[in-house]
Amino acid sequence: MKRAVYPGSFDPITNGHIDIIRRSVKLFDELIVAVLVNPAKSPLFTVEERMELIKESLNDLPNVKVDSFTGLLVHYVSGVKANVIIRGLRAVSDFETEFQMALMNKRLNSDVEIVFLMTSYEYSYLSSGVIKEVFGLGGDVTGLVPECVEAKLLEKMRRK
Numbered sequence: 001m002k003r004a005v006y007p008g009s010f011d012p013i014t015n016g017h018i019d020i021i022r023r024s025v026k027l028f029d030e031l032i033v034a035v036l037v038n039p040a041k042s043p044l045f046t047v048e049e050r051m052e053l054i055k056e057s058l059n060d061l062p063n064v065k066v067d068s069f070t071g072l073l074v075h076y077v078s079g080v081k082a083n084v085i086i087r088g089l090r091a092v093s094d095f096e097t098e099f100q101m102a103l104m105n106k107r108l109n110s111d112v113e114i115v116f117l118m119t120s121y122e123y124s125y126l127s128s129g130v131i132k133e134v135f136g137l138g139g140d141v142t143g144l145v146p147e148c149v150e151a152k153l154l155e156k157m158r159r160k
């Protein structure tokens with residue numbers, strides 16, 4: 001079975017992430033969307049909330065599993081018997097960080113391959129951070145995040 005891991009913070013999941021997931025799931029038998037538990041960060045959504053929003057957004061895809069992880073990504077990847085990490089690339093600005101992470105992950109575990117999918121043009125400017133900022137300041141994010149995420153943003157940020 002070809003199993004891949006799509007890791008990230010997903011705080012919250014956006015339609016850009018969904019696009020990467022829907023495209024990469026076609027390439028593997030199983031895709032695990034793995035949410036990083038990072039005690040050093042203070043996310044808007046708890047890990048449980050983030051996982052629930054991902055599950056709700058992808059409930060039509062039986063070969064997508066949602067999980068969380070702590071520590072090194074490569075340890076998690078080998079623990080679930082996968083050897084591919086999926087990452088999305090939006091712009092040139094993503095390249096430097098992604099290149100650094102990919103090389104470090106490869107050094108930590110040479111059996112792991114990192115596969116990059118270029119973002120679809122319509123989502124190339126999206127990030128979870130931009131969504132939270134725009135929504136928090138009263139902007140419309142319809143069509144940029146799944147409906148369940150928009151509803152949860154409304155609940156969290158108590159916007160009228």
Ligand code: PNS
Nearest residue numbers: 007008009010036071072073074101104
């Ligand atoms: O959605 P993000 O925040 O861009 O995802 C970053 C993520 C979770 C992929 C990255 O921070 C990560 O893999 N963290 C786990 C710690 C780790 O393995 N670090 C070494 C890689 S250089």
